[in-house]
Amino acid sequence: MATQERARNVADIRCEKDANGRKIPTFDANGDVIHEIYGRKPPEYAVYRACGRVMVHFADADTAAVRQRRHLASLAQLRDEIEGLVASWRNSDRGFFGLTNPDRLKAKAECQDRRVGGALIQALEDRLPCAQAVLEKVKTDLLNERIAWARFEYLLTAFATFLALMFVGWLLTLILPGTEGIAGMESRIRTAGVILLLLCGTGAAAIATAEHPKPAMRAGLLLLAAAIPIGAVLISPRMSMAPVDPLYEPALHVARGAIAGALGAFFSISLAIRKRTILPDLLRTSNMMDAVLRVTIGFIAGAVLTVLVKSEMIQFSFGPQGTKEGVLFVLTLGFVAGFAERLVPDLLEKANAKPLDPSATLIAVSTDATRDTRGTDHRPAKAQERPAEAANGEANGKRRRPHAPAGAAELPASLRPKPEPSDS
Structure with missing residues (x-):
């Protein structure tokens, strides 16, 4: 790390290769290795991938850098959500029951990083609504793909x-x-x-x-x-x-x-x-x-x-x-x-029948007992027999006498008291 040459300005953000075509490690301002550059416009900005996510090197001028940070601050939540969806792909070392290829998942994560990098370039070019729409589309595509695989x-x-x-x-x-x-x-x-x-x-x-x-x-x-x-x-x-x-x-x-x-x-x-x-x-x-x-x-x-x-x-x-x-x-x-x-x-x-309420059961039992007590007649069996005419009369809906108490049985004609003769 001591021999690393960290980038100090936008022009230092670059990827180089040797004579054999092998990539020469280059480092950003934080000392992280730059893996891929998505866009660079010295001295205004540079968008690249390092440390497993999309990074931005802001303008060399302090005033322009502050303005760029304010523009990208509104996209921070979307970027974090997208990063949460692709993080497991980027760090995958084994698949689900051997049916997923970790290398393929890492390639898909890099593809989504390129889309995010393109959206950040639009935001740095003062096209913030377009950048937000692109990031929303990236998030929706990631969710649909992950839900499809979950099914x-x-x-x-x-x-x-x-x-x-x-x-x-x-x-x-x-x-x-x-x-x-x-x-x-x-x-x-x-x-x-x-x-x-x-x-x-x-x-x-x-x-x-x-x-x-x-x-x-x-x-x-x-x-x-x-x-x-x-x-x-x-x-x-x-x-x-x-x-x-x-x-x-x-x-x-x-x-x-x-x-x-x-x-x-x-x-x-x-x-x-x-x-x-x-x-x-x-x-x-x-x-x-x-x-x-x-x-x-x-x-x-x-x-x-x-x-x-x-x-x-x-x-x-x-x-x-x-x-x-x-x-x-x-x-x-x-x-x-x-x-x-x-x-x-x-x-x-x-x-599964519902159990009865004990209080309701006791009330019902006591009511039935009261009805049985009121309906009991202790007279001889012959006195309890009712003529057919009286039974038919009750069946036809005859009214009870006004002086008869409610619930009392009407006496047959043979047992009714005869009226006393008048003195006149």
């Missing part, structure tokens, strides 16, 4: 989660006793062991190449890791029509429904990916967590709905003559449960 990562994470859950369901079916006896059980255990060894080998190879990733190798390992669970499920006789002990057949239905639920959740995500709110890939953890939870919820929902229908706790059928037996019904049931995200939660909420 791909979201789908990839959801698909990987579906494969993992499908493999878990397949393993659960292996422990179910079948009708083939002990020999068949040993064969299934050996098959599961081979599949697990293949997955462990793939994972070990991915970890071994993590420090110095090669995109082609990482992509191949990813495809191999995806092909192993798919092949295991397709080859396994447990996911087909192989005979199972009738005592454990409901568990097989639950496993099939759960796998179909995960598939339905992934299908729902794929259809609504454009309408779904996806954060930029700067917030990769949030996106991956949302994708994993959505597919896992579909996996659980498929199992729960299969249990509810098979145990006849709820009635669910497809079509007027739909059957509730067979593999196709279970797979369709699980798929619908995973596709409709709110189906199972809504069913559980409707099944």
Whole structure:
């Protein structure tokens, strides 16, 4: 650093090459190496890239330099936002599951730096509105590109989660006793062991190449890791029509429904990916967590709905003559449960009855007791019988006598007191 010749004015900002075409390191006023010059107009300004971002060397005259700083101060926020979007590209050393090339990301960051440099040149040429419009366009393009890549990562994470859950369901079916006896059980255990060894080998190879990733190798390992669970499920006789002990057949239905639920959740995500709110890939953890939870919820929902229908706790059928037996019904049931995200939660909420208010219950009980006490007649059974004429009269809506108390029964004509004869 002691032998560095720092730039003192605009004319010192330059890039030089030797006779062999190799770049000679040159330094700006801060002592940082100048990588690329976007524009230079001695003695007014120089725009260049150094220290991982776009820099400006202002005019040699103090008055002009102050005016230029005031012009660029209004663009500082936009520049910082753009720098935040491209910083991870510029410093990238590995990609997402080997699907992104770090060198390509760095090249894209340099391309955006050139656009920012061009906007700063317009601002220094007193075209501030044009510069602001260019920076806004750069920011929008960066956000759209990062959100588009985040959608791909979201789908990839959801698909990987579906494969993992499908493999878990397949393993659960292996422990179910079948009708083939002990020999068949040993064969299934050996098959599961081979599949697990293949997955462990793939994972070990991915970890071994993590420090110095090669995109082609990482992509191949990813495809191999995806092909192993798919092949295991397709080859396994447990996911087909192989005979199972009738005592454990409901568990097989639950496993099939759960796998179909995960598939339905992934299908729902794929259809609504454009309408779904996806954060930029700067917030990769949030996106991956949302994708994993959505597919896992579909996996659980498929199992729960299969249990509810098979145990006849709820009635669910497809079509007027739909059957509730067979593999196709279970797979369709699980798929619908995973596709409709709110189906199972809504069913559980409707099944959960609200508890009654204890005070309201006591009031209702006391009111009923009062009514029973008032309506009790301790007279003999014959006196309690009412003639047909009185019953018909009440049915026809006859008015009660004014002197009769409210709620009192009207006496039949045979029991009414006879009027006393008049002395006159």
